[in-house]
Amino acid sequence: MTENRVNGTVSVTAPQHSVEGFAKEFLRELNFGQGVPLSRASVNDQYLALARTVREYLMARWMETLRRQRDAHAKTVAYLSAEYLLGRQLDNALIATDLTEIVEEALTSLGIDLATLREQEVEPGLGNGGLGRLAACFVDSLATMSVPCIGYGIRYEYGIFRQTFVDGWQVEQPDTWLSLGAPWEFPHPEDAVTVHFGGSTETYTDDDGVTRSRWVPAWDVLGVPYNYMVPGYQNGRVNTLRLWSARATKAFDLQIFNSGDYAEAVRAQTFAENISKVLYPEDSTPQGKELRLQQQYFFVACSIRDFLDGLPADFDLHRLPDVVMFQLNDTHPVIGVPELMRILVDEKKIAWDEAWAITQKCFAYTCHTLLPEALEVWPVELLGRLLPRHLEIIYRINDEFLAQVRQAYPNDELRLRRMSIIAEHPERSVRMAFLATIAGAKVNGVAALHSQLLRDNVLPDFSELWPDKFTNVTNGVTPRRFVRLANPALSDLITDAIGPGWVTDLERLREMEPLADDAEFRERFRAVKLANKQRLAGVLATRDGIELRTDAMLDVMVKRLHEYKRQTLKVLHIVSLYERIISGELDPASIPPRVFAFGAKAAPGYKMAKQIIGLINHVGATVNADPRVQGALTVVFPPNYNVTLAEKLIPAADLSEQISLAGKEASGTGNMKFALNGALTIGTDDGANVEIRELVGDDNFFLFGLLEPQVAEIQAVGYDPSKYYEENATLRRAIDLIASGTFSPDDKRVFEPIVSNLLTEDRFLALADFQAYLDAQERVDVAYRDVEGWTRSAILNVARSGFFSSDRSMWDYIDRIWHSQPVVAR
Numbered sequence: 001m002t003e004n005r006v007n008g009t010v011s012v013t014a015p016q017h018s019v020e021g022f023a024k025e026f027l028r029e030l031n032f033g034q035g036v037p038l039s040r041a042s043v044n045d046q047y048l049a050l051a052r053t054v055r056e057y058l059m060a061r062w063m064e065t066l067r068r069q070r071d072a073h074a075k076t077v078a079y080l081s082a083e084y085l086l087g088r089q090l091d092n093a094l095i096a097t098d099l100t101e102i103v104e105e106a107l108t109s110l111g112i113d114l115a116t117l118r119e120q121e122v123e124p125g126l127g128n129g130g131l132g133r134l135a136a137c138f139v140d141s142l143a144t145m146s147v148p149c150i151g152y153g154i155r156y157e158y159g160i161f162r163q164t165f166v167d168g169w170q171v172e173q174p175d176t177w178l179s180l181g182a183p184w185e186f187p188h189p190e191d192a193v194t195v196h197f198g199g200s201t202e203t204y205t206d207d208d209g210v211t212r213s214r215w216v217p218a219w220d221v222l223g224v225p226y227n228y229m230v231p232g233y234q235n236g237r238v239n240t241l242r243l244w245s246a247r248a249t250k251a252f253d254l255q256i257f258n259s260g261d262y263a264e265a266v267r268a269q270t271f272a273e274n275i276s277k278v279l280y281p282e283d284s285t286p287q288g289k290e291l292r293l294q295q296q297y298f299f300v301a302c303s304i305r306d307f308l309d310g311l312p313a314d315f316d317l318h319r320l321p322d323v324v325m326f327q328l329n330d331t332h333p334v335i336g337v338p339e340l341m342r343i344l345v346d347e348k349k350i351a352w353d354e355a356w357a358i359t360q361k362c363f364a365y366t367c368h369t370l371l372p373e374a375l376e377v378w379p380v381e382l383l384g385r386l387l388p389r390h391l392e393i394i395y396r397i398n399d400e401f402l403a404q405v406r407q408a409y410p411n412d413e414l415r416l417r418r419m420s421i422i423a424e425h426p427e428r429s430v431r432m433a434f435l436a437t438i439a440g441a442k443v444n445g446v447a448a449l450h451s452q453l454l455r456d457n458v459l460p461d462f463s464e465l466w467p468d469k470f471t472n473v474t475n476g477v478t479p480r481r482f483v484r485l486a487n488p489a490l491s492d493l494i495t496d497a498i499g500p501g502w503v504t505d506l507e508r509l510r511e512m513e514p515l516a517d518d519a520e521f522r523e524r525f526r527a528v529k530l531a532n533k534q535r536l537a538g539v540l541a542t543r544d545g546i547e548l549r550t551d552a553m554l555d556v557m558v559k560r561l562h563e564y565k566r567q568t569l570k571v572l573h574i575v576s577l578y579e580r581i582i583s584g585e586l587d588p589a590s591i592p593p594r595v596f597a598f599g600a601k602a603a604p605g606y607k608m609a610k611q612i613i614g615l616i617n618h619v620g621a622t623v624n625a626d627p628r629v630q631g632a633l634t635v636v637f638p639p640n641y642n643v644t645l646a647e648k649l650i651p652a653a654d655l656s657e658q659i660s661l662a663g664k665e666a667s668g669t670g671n672m673k674f675a676l677n678g679a680l681t682i683g684t685d686d687g688a689n690v691e692i693r694e695l696v697g698d699d700n701f702f703l704f705g706l707l708e709p710q711v712a713e714i715q716a717v718g719y720d721p722s723k724y725y726e727e728n729a730t731l732r733r734a735i736d737l738i739a740s741g742t743f744s745p746d747d748k749r750v751f752e753p754i755v756s757n758l759l760t761e762d763r764f765l766a767l768a769d770f771q772a773y774l775d776a777q778e779r780v781d782v783a784y785r786d787v788e789g790w791t792r793s794a795i796l797n798v799a800r801s802g803f804f805s806s807d808r809s810m811w812d813y814i815d816r817i818w819h820s821q822p823v824v825a826r
């Protein structure tokens with residue numbers, strides 16, 4: 001890659017897009033970048049050289065994209081997310097630049113196997129689950145759609161923990177993703193931002209005699225940005241992901257060091273670096289830890305400052321809404337609202353009302369949950385101590401808001417108390433979802449049902465006050481990573497049938513519909529699925545020493561471990577099948593053989609979730625070892641489920657388990673990935689399952705279970721799970737088998753907490769939905785026996801799931817919330 005300076009304009013030409021060109025660049029990078037000759041290069045040397053060579057093919061596009069967006073004065077989406085679950089970067093960069101074949105050949109010519117280098121990459125696990133992966137899909141789509149976007153987040157030194165199993169129990173290991181080098185990041189210490197904390201505020205009279213407040217912080221840290229490329233798919237575009245890393249402003253105190261107190265000398269450094277040290281592994285219950293709030297303010301303060309500093313010096317900030325929309329990925333970045341107000345009022349001396357008008361047009365809020373315990377609230381005590389000026393600003397925002405409510409609903413003190421950003425009980429605290437809703441131009445849920453429940457149950461008062469503020473944007477997934485990259489066999493089959501356009505226009509999959517009736521095409525479709533199963537078997541054998549049979553139905557449940565997602569219900573299905581086989585009631589040969597595959601991490605502090613992981617592994621060990629089952633049932637649970645494993649598991653799946661209690665899963669995105677890869681869904685009418693079922697058709701979806709209104713009804717009148725235990729013999733025998741210690745001979749009562757919870761509380765109605773679930777599973781067995789019928793349904797699932805592209809989600813955000821434009825003109 002070389003820069004040419006011709007008559008003042010700088011153009012950067014990418015290296016040659018050829019086997020020879022790539023081999024030359026790679027060797028130069030290995031020798032001069034890695035500093036080793038090929039003969040002595042380690043696999044890691046070769047991988048790092050490969051990554052740096054590939055990124056050179058993206059550089060020119062990156063610079064070109066930034067230049068065009070600057071010249072177009074385009075409106076930018078600043079996506080603020082505490083999490084990005086990016087997955088491996090190499091293959092995504094290769095398909096985006098259409099270099100895969102060239103690189104394969106170039107490396108082969110040098111005696112190197114691309115597959116070996118591919119396995120060297122450690123994925124950046126900078127997220128927990130759905131929310132983090134969605135952010136990654138969204139930035140991929142915006143780059144491919146040539147829409148200006150900067151993804152802002154945190155460069156955690158340690159991402160989501162690496163999960164290991166010890167005797168079937170989850171044990172967390174630190175995620176040392178940076179230890180072997182990070183070739184995909186570009187540090188820019190010269191753009192560091194100083195972020196303040198603590199201290200107090202004071203009022204003063206400025207030169208124009210205006211009384212003002214200002215923050216007198218106590219300490220500060222430096223935020224150093226690391227840029228990551230977000231390549232568009234074969235459109236010459238590369239957007240930027242800018243992740244912040246914390247450093248001490250004063251790294252090392254030489255005086256103290258010379259005085260011999262070495263630890264004290266670096267204390268400031270360690271203290272500061274702690275801020276971006278590690279990702280909080282919770283994905284639903286905030287721990288309310290001070291460090292978490294420090295993380296949130298740190299990256300938001302860096303991001304807003306960074307964006308404002310990027311504007312022309314004479315930019316009129318009243319026009320800020322024309323050039324940016326800060327999208328809040330849940331409430332985690334909402335402290336950005338008082339931060340922008342602080343800058344506009346305290347630093348830029350803009351009048352409060354004008355500043356508020358600007359702020360309300362610059363922010364929008366996406367809510368990703370329905371669980372009340374997942375809604376963040378920060379104690380006023382903590383917020384006031386860490387960010388005293390921001391608390392003052394929040395109080396004023398709240399006062400002015402309540403004045404508005406009082407006007408709209410005179411003498412309705414209860415409503416004022418319900419809607420106040422400040423909750424009085426159990427302790428005075430700030431309700432971040434309320435702040436986000438009041439400040440946001442728009443508030444959206446992530447699936448039609450979710451957005452409705454958000455209006456009706458989570459924020460009803462606000463929906464009543466501002467009905468037009470609420471909208472829906474159903475989630476989506478990027479077809480580049482989750483079909484084109486993860487399932488090349490299916491991609492080739494589709495492209496063969498309808499051309500390559502579907503990769504960037506997924507609704508084109510509809511053109512495959514007639515092929516569902518084509519026996520030859522169905523044959524080829526089954527061959528693809530079998531090949532993906534064999535590939536998965538190879539991966540699980542080397543990765544975990546797991547033996548996977550490929551001649552059985554692959555029934556997959558992969559997602560974070562949470563009681564509302566009801567992995568317990570899946571276990572009850574397996575145990576009831578096992579119990580009926582060993583009791584002789586069920587002939588194992590009478591059901592299609594099944595492999596039950598699980599993938600799930602539990603938040604380390606979530607005891608019940610870790611219990612359930614233990615139960616799944618203990619049931620699996622027993623069932624897999626029991627000759628009476630004759631292979632009819634196999635349980636596999638590869639540890640450390642992540643994006644890279646998902647890319648191998650999902651294309652191999654026959655059945656997708658989406659069995660959360662109706663009204664609890666905001667959307668789900670795994671459900672979409674399975675449908676797009678030709679798996680049939682067994683699921684409840686929850687989250688985006690509803691929209692998947694509506695699009696693929698009832699005949700191609702195994703629906704079961706209580707509907708959300710019925711759940712609300714049952715929970716209102718009171719639910720006694722033991723009633724189902726008494727009345728349903730199959731259920732009782734399954735639960736009794738667990739309680740008997742059959743799956744835990746060395747510690748018979750170890751799963752007692754799960755059993756007693758199911759019989760006494762069962763908050764997510766697993767017992768109430770048990771029989772309907774079993775009946776649906778029997779429908780699955782019958783359907784699976786009809787090989788042609790199953791394949792036909794699987795093809796229709798693919799053909800009718802184009803709606804679930806994250807590109808479509810982005811068009812919805814653009815139309816309903818952002819009103820930004822792609823910068824297309826070449």
Ligand code: 26W
Binds near residue numbers: 129330369
């Ligand atoms: C502070 C603790 C915490 C951390 C993360 C609370 C809540 C979260 C996330 C909002 C949880 C999450 O990932 N939610 C998932 O978001 C997906 C993307 O919209 C949805 O598809 C899932 O249904 C939802 O559970």
